[in-house]
Amino acid sequence: MMDPTAIPTYRPEDIEPKWQARWEADKLYQPERDPNKSKFYALTMLPYPSGDLHIGHWYAMTPSDARARFKRMQGYNVFFPIGFDAFGLPAENAAIKHNIHPKKWTYANIEHMRGQLRSMGNSFDWRSEIISSDPKYYRWTQWFFEQFYKHGLAYQKMSPVDFCPNCNTTLAREQVHGEDRHCERCGTPVIRKDLKQWFFKTSDYAEELLNYEGLDWPEFIKTLQQNWIGKSQGASITFKTEAGDPIEVFTTRPDTLWGATFMVLSPEHPLVENVTTSAQLDEVRAYQDQAKRQSDIQRESATREKTGVFTGGYAINPASGEHIPIWIADYVLMGYGTGAVMAVPAHDQRDFEFARQFNLPIKVVIHPNGVNLIDPDEMTAAVEAHGSMVNSGPLTGTPESESMAAAFRFAEENEFGFGTTSYRLHDWLISRQRYWGAPIPMIYCPTCGTVPVPEDQLPVLLPDDVEWLPTGESPLKLHPTWRFTTCPNCGGPAERETDTMDTFMCSSWYHLRYLSPDFSEGPFDPAQYNYWMPVDTYTGGSEHATMHLIYTRFFHKAARDCGITSGDEPMLQLRNQGMVLGEDGEKMSKSRGNVVNPDDLVARYGADTVRAYIIFFCRWELGGPWSSTGIEGNSRWLRRVWYMLLEPAEGSAEPEVLRALRRKAHQTLKRVSYDFENFEFNTIVSSLMELLNEMGRAKNAGAFGSEEWNEATDIYLRMLAPVCPHIAEELWQRLGKPYSIHTQAWPQVDEEAAKDEMITLIVQVNGKLRDRILVEPGIGDEEAKQLALASDAVQQTLEGRPIRKVIVVPGRLVNIVV
């Protein structure tokens, strides 16, 4: 072979920064709106500027980038932007810990991460970068709030909210985790606090959010969202207290109405005040107090025994006329349904446990088919199955098939209830008693009431000079002057809202701001919107299934109803990646010491190798453990590619060798194209490795320099370009091809060349492999059968046994059944 010193060494540390700078200078990834070109909006979830780019960011973004590059080579006008979700708690936590201003901390992190992101060699359009904490961004976050307010989608209410005593902030119910109800961010158990808060009417959209028509989203994400929205059909039934106050309940089982032997109110229910007798008052008050500190109590009791207190009051069952006691218990939640339930202990397990705990009467009113009529005294569990109605006044004897309909009709006819639908999804609480967020642009005037800041005065700027140490109050409230202003209506003295907005609000519309980050007439340039929206492919972690991905869908629909956006959905196709685990197979964390640092890997192997390994080592949607030896294989591969293409060889190859090379090249192209389209990234790299192995064999057989060799290298580099953009560009240039490989067309598969010359016919006896016969692809069924029967191995296995049946799968397999 030739002297290896004659060709340059593969040095990623030289070629990678060189090409990155060139691509950026040439604006290679800055698409212009072009109605003659098909657009492709590829979006990856924007990172939070936590300080360091994690290997998880690489894992999320690299395949997304590779696919965006693939689409670009296919001829699409591809837009692949990036930005920073820059508001949020970690900045304030860091500020408190290191005594650094949240703004300074955030922007320093962004500066650092920009460099790290560039080192990945992604085809980001940096021109479109947004930072959600920039006034020119949050001006429009505030503007959206005002549009929602003006259209009745934003409202204020007093509400018992979860409060984290550590972060000193209110948490949305969705942000409270675990059995001990701890804070999502810091893990501290939460307490309850009553505050006046801003909400968005997400629940108005519950039904529409269940519709995924036209969306290519993973089934499991849709299922998670459907469970989250939690639609249930049932009836609204109005009971009355003995004093005549109505108590509305929701039930999915109106057919069990005659079995309601008591009622349970949530401890926070407003009617508790009215129904509680003076004798029970102290006990009720004590229970209410205890319910407020639910987190502590729950932690102390390992067993989930039912607790509750009798109010002393009675309600009247509207069906039976019976007077039934009213209790309060923490298992009834104010946040779901009406905060009151009719308790049917015979047919609901929770009510059953409660009744047994407190010796309340149990009345059987449903008789399921094939079960002996149950004696309440002997029951050990509730009977939740449907059945015919018993002990149910005029409806006694109604069969199972009609029981629900009969119950609805009875309630409607007697005017105490009607059929209705209840959703678990509740309105989105967006108020945060924090500093580092977009201020809610509202003014409270003693004369005019709640007044939005006029649109031409937006943004309401976040002041820099604040005390951000947590006091339990919003830092903006403690600022000496900030909150004092004048009413835009009457000009009199007024006060600003001092809460800021949930950061999920910022991330609900960032994909719109990317389109025109400097546009000042509105949140986005409508011309850009009409061309680029909706997002064609959205990629990110499935942990956002129920929060971000529901909020952003809601946001789009709400904006549509305000006349701002068009179309029903913002993102057509969604794909979710799994998680990179540490080498020990555990979740990466500093405390475990299993964190993989991408910067070190880039310094050691180069970005292309890291990209290749990220794509290769597991199925993208599943994730898997990192391996520090595994990456060596991808490093070797790229070095082999380098020398395979650059190192000359002599000789000339036989025609069969050249045909085989061409065949493998086109077969690989077919496979790689399919895999890119279908997010099957790991086999893209395997296929490229296989083709390289074939090229190695062909080169040894003298194929170097032939027409087929040159075609194979051309196809090879084009296929490599999306995965390893730098080495592909460098080799492309060294082979004398025109800059840039990333603007070249994706090659066409030559189906004729990709066809196999010979195929392996599988011969089975009773489904067991007995022989393999090389045959022509177009072999007829009868011929295949005869060949199989003539096989020595088959004859030996048959031992003269009679053949019952022969199954021939054309061009693939013959199975002889004896």
Added chain:
RNA sequence: GCCGGAGUGGCGGAACAGGCAGACGCGCACGACUCAAAAUCGUGUACCUUCGGGUAUGUGGGUUCGAUUCCCACCUUCGGCACCA
């Protein structure tokens, strides 16, 4: 408890519509090169075997000529939800 993924060699994984299980890579073993090592290249590598073959895709059943793939039950594991009336 409910919902949703996933269980394939020593390891990560492949098998695109029910038809060759283990592609590709890591690791390991042997060989070449070298004074030697690294790097690189080559060969081999599921298990058992009396060398005929037999057994293998978490476990047990089922459907089928044929199952990693479809159905049922169970086990393990990861993620989400948490008394939802």
